[in-house]
Amino acid sequence: MRMSERGLLLVVSGPSGSGKTTVLTRLMQDRDDVFFSVSSTTRTPRPGERDGTDYNFVCAEKFEEELDAGHFLEWAEFAGNLYGTPAAPVLEAINLGKVVILDIEVRGALQVKEKYPDAVLIYLWTGSFEELERRLRRRGTEREEVLRRRLEIAMEEYKAIGEYKYKVLNYEVEEACRALNSIIVAERCLIK
Amino acid sequence: MRMSERGLLLVVSGPSGSGKTTVLTRLMQDRDDVFFSVSSTTRTPRPGERDGTDYNFVCAEKFEEELDAGHFLEWAEFAGNLYGTPAAPVLEAINLGKVVILDIEVRGALQVKEKYPDAVLIYLWTGSFEELERRLRRRGTEREEVLRRRLEIAMEEYKAIGEYKYKVLNYEVEEACRALNSIIVAERCLIK
Numbered sequence: 001m002r003m004s005e006r007g008l009l010l011v012v013s014g015p016s017g018s019g020k021t022t023v024l025t026r027l028m029q030d031r032d033d034v035f036f037s038v039s040s041t042t043r044t045p046r047p048g049e050r051d052g053t054d055y056n057f058v059c060a061e062k063f064e065e066e067l068d069a070g071h072f073l074e075w076a077e078f079a080g081n082l083y084g085t086p087a088a089p090v091l092e093a094i095n096l097g098k099v100v101i102l103d104i105e106v107r108g109a110l111q112v113k114e115k116y117p118d119a120v121l122i123y124l125w126t127g128s129f130e131e132l133e134r135r136l137r138r139r140g141t142e143r144e145e146v147l148r149r150r151l152e153i154a155m156e157e158y159k160a161i162g163e164y165k166y167k168v169l170n171y172e173v174e175e176a177c178r179a180l181n182s183i184i185v186a187e188r189c190l191i192k
Numbered sequence: 193m194r195m196s197e198r199g200l201l202l203v204v205s206g207p208s209g210s211g212k213t214t215v216l217t218r219l220m221q222d223r224d225d226v227f228f229s230v231s232s233t234t235r236t237p238r239p240g241e242r243d244g245t246d247y248n249f250v251c252a253e254k255f256e257e258e259l260d261a262g263h264f265l266e267w268a269e270f271a272g273n274l275y276g277t278p279a280a281p282v283l284e285a286i287n288l289g290k291v292v293i294l295d296i297e298v299r300g301a302l303q304v305k306e307k308y309p310d311a312v313l314i315y316l317w318t319g320s321f322e323e324l325e326r327r328l329r330r331r332g333t334e335r336e337e338v339l340r341r342r343l344e345i346a347m348e349e350y351k352a353i354g355e356y357k358y359k360v361l362n363y364e365v366e367e368a369c370r371a372l373n374s375i376i377v378a379e380r381c382l383i384k
Contacts, residue, residue, distance in 0.1 A: 123383070166381040179377055186378035189358040189371055191315070 005033070006188045007094035009116060010180075011102045011109045013164070014124030015154035017136040023124060023176045024103055030177060031184075035093035035100045040066065043081035056086070074104060074111035087115070099184055106157040113163065120187055121164040122180070127171065129155065197225070198380045199286035201308060202372075203294045203301045205356070206316030207346035209328040215316060215368045216295055222369060223376075227285035227292045232258065235273035248278070266296060266303035277304070291376055298349040305355065312379055313356040314372070319363065321347065 014020040028034050040056040042063050051057045058066075063082050067075060075084035085102060093100045102112060112119050126132045132154055136147050161167065166183055170176040206212040220226050232248040234255050243249045250258075255274050259267060267276035277294060285292045294304060304311050318324040324346055328339050353359065358375055362368040 122381075161383060164383050166378065167383050168381055179381055182374035182377035183381060185371055185374035186358065189314075189360050189375060191353060191356050191359050 005097045007097045007100070008184060008187055009090065009094055009100045009102070009112070009119045010122055010184070011104060011112050011119050012122045012124060012180075013104060013106050013109050013157070014170075015126075015132060015157065016150045017132050017139070017154075018124045018126055019135075019170045019173065019176070020103065020124045022173055023170060023180070024101060026173055026177050027101070027180050030181065031099065033097070033099050035090075035098040037085055037090050037100060037102055039083050039085055040072075041081055041083045043079075043083075073102075073115050074108040076105075076108055085112070091116075106160045110160065110163055120166070120183070122166045122168055122183065123161055123164045124168050124170050124176065127169050197289045199289045199292070200376060200379055201282065201286055201292045201294070201304070201311045202376070203296060203304050203311050203313045204316060204372075205296060205298050205301050205313070205349070206362075207318075207324060207349065208342045209324050209331070209346075210316045210318055211327070211362045211365065211368070212295065212316045214365055215362060215372070216293060218365055218369050219293070219372050222373065223291065225289070225291050227282075227290040229277055229282050229292060229294055231275050231277055232264075233273055233275045235271075235275075265294075265307050266300040268297075268300055279307070283308075298352045298355075302352065302355055312358070312375070314358045314360055314375065315353055315356045316360050316362050316368065319361050 012020060012024060028036065038052065038054070038056055040058050040063060042058060042060045045051065045055070045057050049055065060082065063084065066072060066086070067084065071087055072084035073087045073090060075082060077083075085104070085108070090100050090102070104112070109121050113121055126135060129151065133147075133151060136142065136150060142150070168176055168179045168183075204212060204216060220228065230244065230246070230248055232250050232255060234250060234252045237243065237247070237249050241247065252274065255276065258264060258278070259276065263279055264276035265279045265282060267274060269275075277296070277300070282292050282294070294301075296304070301313050305313060318327060321343065325339075325343055328334065328342060334342070360368055360371045360375070
């Protein structure tokens with residue numbers, strides 16, 4: 001009698017220090033319908049990283065072949081390495097009614113939105129740049145110039161927030177998770 | 193530190209038999225930020241009804257004066273009596289960050305949307321007309337022709353569902369309430 005649930009693509013961005021990894025890990029523990037996408041990359045595996053789980057490790061030729069064939073939902077270069085999100089497994093999971101979560105930065109998110117307009121863009125946010133700075137300092141693992149650079153990137157990225165649909169404040173992990181779960185429920189109730 | 197919550201106007205419609213009253217009563221019990229609007233009407237009070245609580249009971253002249261002055265978010269005539277939703281208390285409650293809930297039928301909902309485009313229109317639904325008929329029969333309080341008429345009205349109203357933003361399936365009161373609560377959280381996270 002019950003219709004199967006609608007598949008969704010959530011694209012979650014947020015500055016370094018927003019607590020995104022913690023929140024998304026918790027969300028994945030809470031739900032049994034979440035599909036986390038495995039990115040492809042040309043960089044060499046670090047010790048302990050497994051091919052197909054942490055990343056699909058591919059050579060540059062293979063990556064560019066996939067890129068030219070339009071097989072990536074989004075891609076980017078960081079520190080001379082290429083990273084991309086393969087489209088096929090994502091679209092397949094959506095069709096199966098899964099909640100696909102992509103944890104990517106703003107430029108990647110905008111690429112996804114262009115390729116897949118139904119994508120739901122969510123920005124995880126600390127409430128203010130002052131609070132972001134406090135959290136980065138609390139971590140205490142970064143030199144001043146690295147911290148400054150992270151804040152600059154955050155300010156730059158924040159300008160694109162108008163392209164996002166939702167802003168989730170992460171004052172507290174439980175509450176941020178509750179907001180993400182609420183967004184999933186609400187999006188599934190949307191009349192399209 | 194925490195920003196105050198954003199006020200919302202939820203307009204909830206649903207056919208007779210959808211369980212709307214039960215769901216909205218439960219929602220009101222669950223939340224302390226809900227504001228239920230009191231309608232104005234020209235009909236005479238029934239025994240036990242209190243002026244200002246169940247309705248604002250007004251004479252036809254007073255009602256028409258308010259109507260002409262544009263003081264109603266929506267209005268309608270039923271069985272020769274006029275009913276209207278006063279705009280001022282609703283807008284005031286929204287400004288105070290409350291969740292205002294209007295329990296009105298489809299035509300009224302569309303009037304509200306025209307006057308206040310930020311209104312969030314939600315249709316409470318049984319999943320199918322067959323299920324709606326089953327529920328109406330289970331109540332067993334109505335003659336066949338009244339039941340037929342209710343189903344006809346439901347089918348007619350359902351044509352306007354494209355004007356609604358959300359459809360909440362009411363298979364189970366708790367779950368429907370959870371969906372409404374999720375919609376409230378998600379709407380407050382929307383970037384506008």
